[in-house]
Amino acid sequence: MNKFNLLLLFILNFLFFSCGSNNGNKKSDFSLNIDENKSSFNLNESLKASIVNSKNKSIDSVSYYLGDQYLNSSKNGELDLKLQDVLLGNQDIKAIIYTDETTDTLSKNVKILNAEAPTVYTFEIVNSYPHDITSYTQGLEFHGDTLYESIGQYGSSKLRKVDLETGEVLKEIKLDDQYFAEGLTILNDKLYQLTWQEDEGFIYDLDTFEKTGTFGYDQSKEGWGLCNNGEKIFKSDGTEKIWILDPENLTEQSYIQPTHHKSISTKLNELEWVKGKIYANTYQKDGVAIINPENGAIEGLINFSGLRDQVTQHNKLDVLNGIAYNPNTNKLYVTGKNWDKIFEVKIVEK
CATH class of the missing domain: 2.60.40.10 (Immunoglobulins)
Incomplete structure (x- = not known):
């Protein structure tokens, strides 16, 4: 490069860094x-x-x-x-x-x-159904009248198709031992399943459970819960954010922050789309938040305290985790990690 070109390059660089936006320096x-x-x-x-x-x-x-x-x-x-x-x-x-x-x-x-405190709800048990006591439930969702379940723990993670009435496992695959399965959701005959800290989600054919693809987590660090509204997929990651994913490529396009009148919530786990709202349980708590997906406002809180007392007590019994809504029957179901029952519940204002 000759001296003239070097001088010209120097002048152009000087002009570029001297004009335009203040870059913070x-x-x-x-x-x-x-x-x-x-x-x-x-x-x-x-x-x-x-x-x-x-x-x-x-x-x-x-x-x-x-x-x-x-x-x-x-x-x-x-x-x-x-x-x-x-x-x-x-x-x-x-x-x-x-x-x-x-x-x-x-x-x-x-x-x-949010401007207003969330409405507080409690519950009534309408019915109960058998649930595998060894299932460390991470995700629960209906497709038609059939229940699909994602089960966690390293070495024991599974994907299942289950008959609600009998608890019979209709179809099952086991994940490789290095994966800890988390939430699931079903959209356009595809089933999406998260893993916890492996930075990878799986896409399955709904009928065969054949794995047809994978997706990364982009901006979030972990996988917790999934749900969808028929157009977009929502994903929790344990932080204050619920990510909104493009269903075509699973990229995290934007997010909402679930917020009530006093603070921003974190550790929202299993997600379920219910009548235009996101239901999300808080990890290690007995509460489920009802979230406006447009702005993140927590409009309601369901207190499920005492529900765990209704299942068989044993040394591996763990927390509430598992929300499933059947839009065909307008019925809501909840369970927990290593619970031997799934409950149909009616939500009533306190």
């Missing part, structure tokens, strides 16, 4: 102010923000975003946002400041909580 001349220095808001509250311009620099405009959602642009740099139709949980308020010289991006994290 240079301290911004602006700061983002949120009224009253609040960091937590409830749905339907107003969030007010402004730009502090201590050097009185000329600003062309300021564009505001909540996460990736565009809010508005203004010349004076002020934001007055009524928190409606927004995602709950931890969100970033982002301001992009345009001047003649630079584009600066500022952000602050805020927590958006």
